[in-house]
Amino acid sequence: MVGGVDAHTDFHQAAVIDSIGRHLATQAFPTTPDGYHRLLDWLRSHGDLIAVGVEGTGAYGCELARYLRQNQVTVPSR
Numbered sequence: 001m002v003g004g005v006d007a008h009t010d011f012h013q014a015a016v017i018d019s020i021g022r023h024l025a026t027q028a029f030p031t032t033p034d035g036y037h038r039l040l041d042w043l044r045s046h047g048d049l050i051a052v053g054v055e056g057t058g059a060y061g062c063e064l065a066r067y068l069r070q071n072q073v074t075v076p077s078r
Contacts, residue, residue: 001047
């Protein structure tokens, strides 16, 4: 499955889709270290995580993108 994240100042809105493009779930997480950890656990709870697209990897999403990469998650560059 693949994740996508819409990055904001105080929270990130994450979504999960399966291998044939079906939307599985959406949830918001705070932009804190604990929030990043919970977001990654939540994504992985839906199955084999292939990659996560993160909006704003040069702005609001940069810390999350860094966290995901440090945890062996593919985050495509802009």
